[in-house]
Amino acid sequence: MTGRPNRRPNRHPVRHREGGRGPDAVVIGTGPNGLAAGVTLARAGLQVELFEAADTIGGGLRTLPLFDSEVLHDICSAVHPMAPASPFFRAFDLAAHGVDLITPTLSYAHPLADGRAALAWRDLATTADALGVDGPAWRDLMEPLIAHSAQVVAFFLSDQRTLPADPTTPLLLAHRILRHGTALAHRQFRTEEAAALLAGTAAHAIGRLPSLAGGAIALLLGHLAHTTGWPLPRGGSAQIAKAMAADITAHGGVIHTGTRITDLGALPPSRVVLADVSPKGLLEIAGANLPHRYARALESFRYGPAAAKVDFLVSDPIPWANPQLRTAGTIHLGGTQRELYAAESSTARGRLPRHPFMLIVDPAVTDPDRARAGRRPVWAYAHVPHGDPANRATLVRETIERYAPGFQDTILAERVVSAAQWEAYNPNYVGGDIGAGAITLRQTFFRPTIRWNPYRTPLPGLYLCSASTPPGPAVHGMPGYLAARSALRREFGIHLPKTAYPAASSPR
Template sequence: MGGVDVVVVGAGPNGLAAALILAAAGLGVEVHEAADTVGGGARTAELTLPGFRHDVCSAVHPMAVASPFFRAMNLAAHGVELYQPDIAYAHPLDGGRAGLAYRDLDRTADGLGPDGPAWRRLLGPLVARWEDVVDTTMNDFRHVPPPAAALRFGLRTLEQGGPLWNVRFRGETAPALLTGVGAHAIAPVRGLGPAGAGLFLATLAHAVGWPIPRGGSQAIVDAMAAALQRLGGKIVTGHRVDSLDDLPPARAVLLDVAAEGLLRIAGERLPGAYRKRLRRFTYGGAAAKVDFALSGPVPWAAPEVARAGTLHIVGTRAEAAHAEREVANGRHAERPYVLAAQPSTVDATRAPDGKHVLWAYAHVPNGSTVDPTEAVTAQVERFAPGFRDLILDSHAIPAAAQSAHNPNYIGGDIAAGAVTAWQMVMRPVPHWDPYRTPLPGVYLCSASTPPGPAVHGMAGLHAARRVLRQRFGIRAEPLDLVRDKVKPA
């Protein structure tokens, strides 16, 4: 096989983002993907019954409209339709109550009673300058972010990640609503990593919403793959790469793999000290997945929850904190935190007429082999009596089996590395250039590098910027390349 300019391993959102930028710069690019389809953490498939389309990993995509990469690409111009649920996310509570996060900050605050002004003061300044907040959290953590935004965001993260996290609120609903978002990090919720994640995602809910792609998350990566091919890029699926020797000659290799994948592929070629640092990289709590095919909509005790795209199902802030501590200590919570999405409430293409799908993750210890179906069913039934009677079929993926469909999910860690303050900045190793490995021309571009997990393409962008400058002497701004060269059909 003849050589190319660049080879990318992994056709997830970060790998495809890097490939698009490099192809837009006029380089010959070839992408190798182990699975039979592109997508990584953004695949969609019929996991239960015919006609029911389930997102295999990610389901809801605020970063599809907030990420600098996707803003430059303009997914809508590439045919990706993003539906906005009336309520971005909801947090059911016992007694038929729920916290509701609308796109409208004021409407959300009005529904929180005495804690409404506190919610507005906490998130209002971040929502007003949301693009600066995105620039702060989505950069490579090696350059100075917008100072005012960084200060506002940082102070609030310190508050919500430390002993003062309950000082701002008086009731039960608002703190539960915020903690439910922070628990996306699958880590003890009173920590800087989860606090930052929660504030960031809550800001996006009020600024750009939490949209759901028509037809499933696959629509996003399919649009990226099609654009890459129009630029002359080649995609090879069904090719698992176990060694750098499995790749054609190239001036640069980008690996959209977890830190453990870099160890596997590069092996003894890496210097011993670097291998040792990679082995110290830690993986966090895990997600065990279950998808449901339903005969009708979920019968939530709080009727407004039916209009939410995303649900945080765990109960109060104290219950969420307990559940996440259990996972961090290697135990299964009796009532686990469940992250759920109901895409068919806004997207009729996901299920046959009158039917629905429910997507759900339960947080469990890393490497868990436990089937999550009963635990998830019981938590949903707690807040939606009669849910069991609607189940036509279900499909479960225990945490330990997550790596079978995505090798980056080590032990079921869908964040490709523990979400701690230190490891979000210094991932996968403490180094000024976290994307460049000690091997000439070999770079890492996965969620195991800054800015970490989510479907945003920014790890791919940051790695591609370095490849352009360091390997090819091209100093063009990647976002300008995307705007100018990545065109729809």
């Protein structure tokens, strides 16, 4: 059995505070979910302390200068479709905390090899009109989702264990997921443009395609492109983390950086511990104390394909051959639907395709302040097999060059993070899996294990609150919020209403 030190189990590893000493709650990790847990617990009136292994907070929400002190690069995530839609962030009110989410009018684009491009405009009618004969089909797919967007988002961002507040939502989604998440997907559109436009959103599942999980993600992200949009935070992703951290400290919380937790015994005594770590990380921290059956279930948790990232410092905007792409917030590179499906399925089987799926972002297109004279950041991900150790900079450069001739001439500097290196940067990205676990149908409903409460572990007072728990990856904060809500109810007797999210409260 891996990840479990050979020492005598302690079934009560969370050391309880005595005589008023120590925090009420401790959070391990300050990614978006650890911070969301901290916000929720602190606003409930608890004394909270957070521990971060790195020297800076944020997890996947870090923005740093890499080559030039005046040019900031998003180290992990850059574009956040889920942030303005998330019930947690809507209640937290990012704008009120100084975070300006800038939403491009062209949410995302998908070029094809011969100069054509499919465009997902924020405006549904504009998108449908540009898709020609497939315009009515795109409108029929998206209009009902847009009309019921709040219910759709609430369904997808739930704990996947309780019945939806609106029982008609699963019916609205079911036949659409079957049509676009199975082999039927090949017959839903008449043009390559429309088929590729939706396939690019399905590829955010980072796994075999078509799949039911991919179809569900395509519907979620696809319809958000026409509602709250796919925004970038002004100044970079770190602005979201900074806002949440400021709220925690304003409510009496304490954040420790540069403090890696390798054993629960290293934490101060508290009533509860919430761990924003992967199942592998939880085994490393608490493995010897976990019941055998639960530990085995964590060990069987599957991780998915990976991402290899290249950060570029360039002299000019990306010279896309199709000029319409030059205003897009996000670019998907993957060819036609069939080519993209084949590439993603090959990657999931552990074989690097000739043309893997890629996401490209030129942040200064949406946020001009990110650029300086003759210098601007470019963010690029390629989907690669799990644990891939190779430097994929050449592959990324040449792929962008196919659609943007002259791009390589603009490169001033580059930084590569292989799939294997991602885990060293963030242990939650096991083998470079930035989704913190394979996004499959089974692991959608039983993430990370088959338990009625996916956040509560068998150890008293210990909860898991990472993206390896429902509702899964993306910057929406819901795993942290839902885990904190569970801990508040069970450990402190604080019962929040079913639809309650952290309301504004006065700082201490």
